[in-house]
Amino acid sequence: MASPSSASRPITKGKQPVAAEFGGPFGSPLAQAVLARDLAECPDELDIDANDIEADGSESDESIPGPTLYRRPSGIAFGAIRPALSLGPAGADESPILSRFERARSREAERSLLRDNHILPPKHQPPHKPQGPIASLYKRLFSTKVRQRVTDEESPPRIVVEPSETTALLGEARGRSGAPAPHEHEHLNEQWEAAVAAGQIKTTWQREAKTIATYSRSLVLTFLLQYSLNATSIFAVGRLGTRELGAVSLATMTASITCYAPVQGLVTSLDTLCAQAYGSGHKQLVGLQLQRMIYFLMVYFIFVIVVWLNAEWILATWIDPVSAALAGIYLRTLMLGVPAYMCFEAGKRFVQAQGIFHATTYVLLIAAPTNVFVNWLFVWHLGWGFRGAPLAVALTQNMLPWLLLLYVWKVDGSQAWGGFRRAAFKNWGPMIRLALPGMVMVVAEWFAFEILTLACGRIGVATLAAQSVLMTVTAITFQIPFPVSIAGSTRIANLIGANLVDAAKTSAKVTVAGGVLVGLFNATMLFSFRYQIPRLFTPDPEVIEIVATVMPVVAGMQLFDGMAAVSHGLLRGIGRQEFGGYANLIIYYVVALPISFGLGFGVGWGLKGLWFGVTVGLGLVALVEYLFVWLSDWDLIVKDAERRNRSG
Template identity: 50%
Template sequence: MAESAPQDIHPHGRPDGRRHSILSEFLPESLPMPPSFLATSPIVREILSRDIAECSSESDEHSEHEQDHEHEHAVSDSDSESHTASHHRHASDAKLAFHPNGVAYGLGYSAVPIQGLDRPVPNPHEVEESLQAEVDLLRDNDIIPPSTAHHQSWPRRGSVVGRLYRHIFSTRARDHDEPIFSNVAYETTPLLHSDDSASEHLLPTPPADEIHERFEEAVAAHSVKTSWQREAKTLVMYSAPLIATFLLHYSVTIGSVLTVGRLGMVELAAVNLATMTASITCYVPVQGLATCLDTLCSQAYGSGHKHLVGLQAQRMTWMLWILMIPIAFLWWFSFPILRALVPSEETAELAALYLRVLILGMPGVAAFESGKRFVQSQGLFHATTYTLLIGAPLSFFQNWLFVFKFGWHFAGAATAMAVTQNLLPLLLVLYVRFVEGSQCWDGLSRKAFRNWGPMIKLALPGMIMIEAQFSVLEILTIAAGQFGTANLAAQSVLITITSTSFNIPFPLAIATSTRVANLIGAYLSDAARTTAKVAIVAAFTVGLFNLTILATLRRVLPKVFTDDEEVIGIVSRVILVCAVMQIFDSLAAVSHGILRGVGRQAIGGYANLFSYYLVALPISLSTAFSLGWELSGLWVGVTVGLAVVSALELLYLYNSDWDSAAAQAEARMRSEDINNAAAAERKPSVLSSSTSS
């Protein structure tokens, strides 16, 4: 693939003479990036090199143990290995591997976290997905034969139904009278063919090595195209499981709000204030710091040092637990602070009580964030989903049990949340212990208390950027409290509804970012542009769907959360603004995902911060207080801010040179390869002694 040249690059932008972006005077393509956006590969190599050096004394013993285990596995599964051997590919060859790192997020607010610039190392599961993605594109372009089942499922080509089917559903990028593969033979092609059936003229699918070779040749010849049907199918396939996972994760919060809403308006206002405070002071920083594991764990797993995956997760967990000590102290004595922020003393008192109970769930929050990265680095993305499939329903049951059955009332809702937060990582541990994923766990180690400096340096930028984005929500929550308890309670309902609806476009943005990045990395800039167009249309469709639901059910939805007529009236009025916001919320999320895919996440980050602090916040506060629009004014500002950021990002993407992005992606990959080779030469003894570990 290294020899595959990208399409001709026009030095000043697009072939029609336009520059990369009409905003280039302000946001040029070569925008200097601050340290928080610089490639973190040197830090990653430093962390892993130190850990490898510390583990080198144990490498012989670990290697011998692992070889024995692999030998036993080979004896018991020899047939299976012989079947899959032909599909083995090196991780560096996986150009279209799916890396849904964003699945680790899940708060679901109207912001897209900034991710690092490092390419995660594909694990075996992702390598197989990369192979299948190459097969799909080669089949769509008639470079290899279609599968027999797929071929036989098509209607007859000459019929009206057949033409309609191909126009709407067919993923083929071209429609040849004579397929390219008709006169091509592979190593697995039989010498004699039988014409007894209609399907036997189809050639067998070539083995993995030949697929990869033909894919490289097709890319070099610019013969790989894609269709909007293929990209739509891929985005649905990638985003659907993420949507289910995100909704399951956020359902834990929904269950708490639903339960508290039945207790009264003050309780509903208090849970909003407490939840937002907990998010800003704990949950968001924890998620921001844990993002560095996306790179560390995947690099450790991909380089063959599987035991370092568990070590990195341990180190981050201990780091987060220590960080939570001052946060717990803040929560325990939070009443005076909350009392100064909201006029209602009763609301502040209940919110402080909720926070004090949530201290019990802090260890589980940190462990679950590290645990998610631990399993995801191994390609076990379904492990989190299975865990939530058990934990989410149990959280609803616990809310009913503690609040109504035991009569603990408001404290019972906080207790149910804390128990669930500790239950989720325990379920994940059980999955790893008894199902899969234990290969990367060597037990607790004292080494987890060393080598913290580089990890903190790697983790802080992600935390700062995410914290800066989410802090706007806390400001708006405090502002809502100034209008009274009813408005604060209504704000709780509105945030829950809009956060739930955001769990559809956000996974779509993650899938789009992954697909665009993979296609750009494979020098398929035209295909990446097609994916972006499909994703934008999908985002608008999702936003329109959410708008319709919110506007149509504007009086039904608030009744699900509360029986208070005053709160229902406020929500049903303000939710119309939130309904309009859904369009821009979806477009902003997906456009930012596209920017991440083409390596322009710095521009998206700056656009987000600009729109939140210089557009959304001033408009929200001025319309809410100066014009007297109160809660409606707060959401008008957020809507305008999202409209601005989506317009800026889409305008930038429309005027960008995608061929240039592909060339820069190639340069980044080559730079990483050179740096990795140089690092290996500098530390040959350490790396060689630990290769088998």
């Protein structure tokens, strides 16, 4: 799972932000070398004047110094079955660039915290009247304000700002449209810095719960929409027969291991390179990096063609020839959409580096319903059957980059393009060195789960079909705790960047609680509807019975899955995702998979044993990562973030 680890305090130099995220792209000397080399090769074409940056509204008056608390979680870096935990800077999935709107949100977040800590007066003075027991209980449960100190010695410091020539004579001066005047930003900075230095900024679990819930809600929609592109074909094919359902599971597994996972791992290098180019003020270099990656992916597509054209006889060595033949048909048809998929994955990083986070959501709001309609049209209405499902997926995948291109052309993002360049065919080495670690991490974790599907092919056709149902269901439920983990990591990184250690710890506890609650919700739903869920995929009674029998184990896994997703987020938030990457690899391959195969084949538990091993592995992952976070020196983490920001 590639993910953010930002320490969100940009440092500005003139009009161009040059600061880095903690563990993010600006901490990558390799990315800085790429930027320097590109500028040396074409300095005249790519030189961006500071006035141009101000003209498009991306910076302007936002160069006012001071802390920046608010950061938007990205939520568009993935969209696959189970995003992997990335390693190091190649996996940073957030741009350090803040738009004008996000800077305004940052200021408002700071004011709100100062009000809740009784350092600024409340926005609206409440009437002084006695509260009833219900109102008092409501305030205690949902109020975001920190309990006020009773002793004068512990009262928060009041920052007295000396009047100057710009100070308003009659109340607070406001800018146009009610915006704060420039001197108010300066006073806010003074109050904020003094309060942070004095350790007076605290937060409450109510505030953190509200913030994380706000961050998560749009991310859940984005992930569910993108995963629906793959899940819809499984729903459509499952009604055709048990063998077809198992074949589409095998084909999806092969596509994930040989194409989808490697591509998502390779494009993580753009999270570093594009953000580096945009953050330096040379926006058109973002388009240059995009072109390099697309050309490189087209070279990788040759490997995909060779494997998928021969997938039938490769799979036939593991499973029955009929299922292997159907899977080969699926892959050969799906191949029509692979180039577009590669362009879309790279294009997501292109808009993300510019701080354009909603573009993918808008694209998916159009593509996902279209995908459902096309699946119905091809598979059932036109009677194309099994061949219609991959054709519908390929058609939808070809829509995605064109819709994204339309957004960039007509709405926002074209300022970073700069046209096609011959330089895109040169200087691939650093890009590849950044991309390969990300690919290895994604493929390794992905394969640990997909290998269960391959193992099920040796048990039987019905078991393979049941595995397809279970993998699809768990992939859908995973789209809820994973956005919570992204929101939590973003919030924790923000608070660390603002030197608020206690507040970051409070946010971490709230995130853990959120992961547990989501896991319990998913577990309850799967256990309660263990007989109804498989009927959505297939009418075969044998498959339904197998799924219902294994579902209690899968339901128990949901709790550990939610906790592991959140523990990944905590590691990303404190910038220690390297530990999580290695812990995942060791536990999956040394502990979880051996237990799965031992119980599934050695003891004879079958599919239930395969899933029990994965459940044990996820529980160990969560335990080890929580212990690491608990024992980490958070004060040292804050100092590391400050040092890296200053060195940006």
